[in-house]
Amino acid sequence: MRVLRVAGEGAQALTANKVRTFFMMAGTIVGIAALTVIMAIGKGTEQKVRKRVESFGPRAIMLIAGGGKDLPPPDMNVTTLRLEDAEAIRNEIEGLEIVTPQAWRFNMDLKHGANQIQAVVWGVEPNWHDAWNWPAVEGDGIAADDVATMARVCVIGSSVKRDLFGGGDPVGQTLYVNKVALTVKGVLEHKGTGGMGGVMDFDNRIVVPITTAMRRIMNVDYVGAIRIVSKDTALMPKQVETIRALIHERHHITPPMEDDFRLITPTVIGELARGTSRTLSLLLGALAGLSLLVGGVVLMNILLISVAERTKEIGLRRAVGATQRDVFLQFLAESLAVAFLGMLLGAGLGLGVSVLLSRVSPMPVVISWEPFALAALFALLVGTFFGVQPARRAARLSPVEALR
Amino acid sequence: MIELEGIEKTYSNGDVSTPVLKGVSFGIAPGEYVAIMGASGTGKSTLMNILGCLDKPTAGHYRLDGIDMVNLEDDDLSHLRNHKIGFVFQQFHLLQRTTALKNVMLPLIYADDYPEDAEDRAADALATVGLSDRLDYSPSQLSGGQQQRVAIARALITDPTIILADEPTGNLDSKSGAEVLAIFQRLHAQSRTIIMVTHDREVAEHADRIIVMEDGRIAEEVSVAAPRSAEEELKSLVNGEDA
Numbered sequence: 023m024r025v026l027r028v029a030g031e032g033a034q035a036l037t038a039n040k041v042r043t044f045f046m047m048a049g050t051i052v053g054i055a056a057l058t059v060i061m062a063i064g065k066g067t068e069q070k071v072r073k074r075v076e077s078f079g080p081r082a083i084m085l086i087a088g089g090g091k092d093l094p095p096p097d098m099n100v101t102t103l104r105l106e107d108a109e110a111i112r113n114e115i116e117g118l119e120i121v122t123p124q125a126w127r128f129n130m131d132l133k134h135g136a137n138q139i140q141a142v143v144w145g146v147e148p149n150w151h152d153a154w155n156w157p158a159v160e161g162d163g164i165a166a167d168d169v170a171t172m173a174r175v176c177v178i179g180s181s182v183k184r185d186l187f188g189g190g191d192p193v194g195q196t197l198y199v200n201k202v203a204l205t206v207k208g209v210l211e212h213k214g215t216g217g218m219g220g221v222m223d224f225d226n227r228i229v230v231p232i233t234t235a236m237r238r239i240m241n242v243d244y245v246g247a248i249r250i251v252s253k254d255t256a257l258m259p260k261q262v263e264t265i266r267a268l269i270h271e272r273h274h275i276t277p278p279m280e281d282d283f284r285l286i287t288p289t290v291i292g293e294l295a296r297g298t299s300r301t302l303s304l305l306l307g308a309l310a311g312l313s314l315l316v317g318g319v320v321l322m323n324i325l326l327i328s329v330a331e332r333t334k335e336i337g338l339r340r341a342v343g344a345t346q347r348d349v350f351l352q353f354l355a356e357s358l359a360v361a362f363l364g365m366l367l368g369a370g371l372g373l374g375v376s377v378l379l380s381r382v383s384p385m386p387v388v389i390s391w392e393p394f395a396l397a398a399l400f401a402l403l404v405g406t407f408f409g410v411q412p413a414r415r416a417a418r419l420s421p422v423e424a425l426r
Numbered sequence: 427m428i429e430l431e432g433i434e435k436t437y438s439n440g441d442v443s444t445p446v447l448k449g450v451s452f453g454i455a456p457g458e459y460v461a462i463m464g465a466s467g468t469g470k471s472t473l474m475n476i477l478g479c480l481d482k483p484t485a486g487h488y489r490l491d492g493i494d495m496v497n498l499e500d501d502d503l504s505h506l507r508n509h510k511i512g513f514v515f516q517q518f519h520l521l522q523r524t525t526a527l528k529n530v531m532l533p534l535i536y537a538d539d540y541p542e543d544a545e546d547r548a549a550d551a552l553a554t555v556g557l558s559d560r561l562d563y564s565p566s567q568l569s570g571g572q573q574q575r576v577a578i579a580r581a582l583i584t585d586p587t588i589i590l591a592d593e594p595t596g597n598l599d600s601k602s603g604a605e606v607l608a609i610f611q612r613l614h615a616q617s618r619t620i621i622m623v624t625h626d627r628e629v630a631e632h633a634d635r636i637i638v639m640e641d642g643r644i645a646e647e648v649s650v651a652a653p654r655s656a657e658e659e660l661k662s663l664v665n666g667e668d669a
Contacts, residue, residue, distance in 0.1 A: 027535045335519075338532075339532070341507060342508060342580070343508025343509070345505075422480050425515065
């Protein structure tokens with residue numbers, strides 16, 4: 023094919039002057055590298071957000087004691103969030119599937135025989151198992167009767183089973199928390215580690231009836247949080263505002279008083295998970311745009327100089343049979359070849375930087391094929407947009423003038 | 427085969443128009459070796475450009491193999507140059523950083539049908555000009571005379587109707603010039619049609635016929651009864667060196 027032969031002539035020019043070729047590519051390399059990193063971070067962030075929202079519960083709303091903007095740990099010294107608040111929400115807000123209050127203490131001493139460990143004690147209602155999708159896999163979970171009778175029972179996490187009971191069957195055995203004897207009635211499903219930094223052991227806990235926790239163990243009349251699960255994500259924005267208004271009213275909070283609670287939604291979780299990656303993406307986006315523009319202008323100017331330097335070559339090609347279209351195509355091919363080579367190197371560089379970022383920073387990074395498709399598209403755009411003008415100038419040279 | 431009929435060329439620059447060719451008519455038969463001679467400013471370069479279909483006349487007709495190029499579009503002129511004309515320039519005009527073989531193959535890139543045996547053809551053409559052992563040399567590794575011979579091989583590659591040489595010996599020493607002229611005479615002996623433009627009467631006298639240009643017109647046409655033999659000049663030059 024003549025088109026391919028002519029394009030080949032253009033691509034060959036790359037090897038003719040390697041330093042020149044490098045300068046022609048520099049902007050494209052940086053721009054495409056930045057684009058690749060943006061895409062990797064964007065993908066990684068979305069995956070992280072999805073995971074966090076998934077583990078938080080896509081339909082969940084956490085009403086947490088204590089004001090402020092940050093995530094838990096909630097302030098267990100705030101004494102204003104009551105079981106009655108949970109009852110009010112349950113009665114007055116529509117479209118809710120679960121409303122479950124919870125109270126907890128970290129680093130509680132647990133004893134069984136000679137063994138002693140520290141774990142988290144959670145006071146919960148029976149629907150806590152459903153609210154967190156966290157059933158008992160051995161024995162039974164917390165039942166309504168347990169809450170009503172302030173029963174001295176508990177359900178333990180798998181780490182507690184391992185560390186306190188040596189992995190043996192703990193159901194029916196007794197453990198002590200603050201000298202309160204609790205009968206183990208079940209073992210919770212294994213959840214592993216996670217949370218902020220991924221180092222929190224979710225299985226190092228016991229759950230007890232919330233009444234038992236508040237009256238017998240912690241001696242408090244308030245809770246740490248109320249977990250609410252909506253029936254439908256579409257209802258959630260409205261529900262969040264109604265809950266906020268309800269708690270304002272119940273706690274007698276009027277602006278400009280500060281809230282004594284926080285409402286955490288999947289949206290908030292997502293924003294927190296995104297963190298700085300959006301800012302970084304914006305900065306990199308600006309860098310990518312600027313590099314591609316400057317790089318494109320440099321590419322165009324070097325090509326224009328090249329056309330001026332190579333008038334004799336162009337004249338000769340015209341003399342031996344090249345049409346204006348052939349000459350145009352040759353220089354456009356040169357521009358495209360530079361852009362695509364720059365794209366390959368840029369994508370490689372971006373890939374390297376992405377991998378490095380994922381190693382040395384907490385920035386979530388996911389490598390996928392999309393950046394390369396986008397890079398190829400940008401290379402095509404840059405190569406064409408900035409190659410047309412020089413190619414046109416080359417094609418319009420009169421062979422007589424060029425050979426003079 | 428070549429017919430020029432009342433060729434005129436006038437360059438216009440605003441209100442000033444400069445007539446360069448003022449009605450040139452002649453014909454060239456197949457297999458002829460013709461020199462077009464004249465001092466600079468006589469219009470011979472302009473005539474050369476028109477003969478090479480690089481430029482169109484302002485008036486008149488130029489028929490090459492029966493085709494009147496005056497009526498052709500730019501693309502058709504490119505096509506015509508590609509397969510009917512082989513150019514040899516004073517400045518050689520080889521592509522730098524490109525081997526002799528690739529330089530010779532250049533016109534084939536723009537041919538309608540790229541021959542599968544392009545490389546063999548190019549090697550044959552280089553053999554014709556005595557450069558079989560220089561296929562992979564780039565122009566910077568070749569002498570001026572060798573570069574001009576590569577250019578002649580390039581002119582031959584498409585098997586053109588005419589070879590058009592513009593001061594082919596202008597940049598060469600006398601020995602290299604004689605070698606180039608000897609090649610033209612060999613090609614002429616193989617009944618190639620050659621038109622050579624030169625300002626040098628001695629060079630022109632290697633052709634069968636000389637057309638002398640003066641002030642945009644043909645001043646005289648001379649048939650050379652006994653053209654000089656470049657081969658013999660070459661021998662005496664070599665002997666002279668030995669002596």
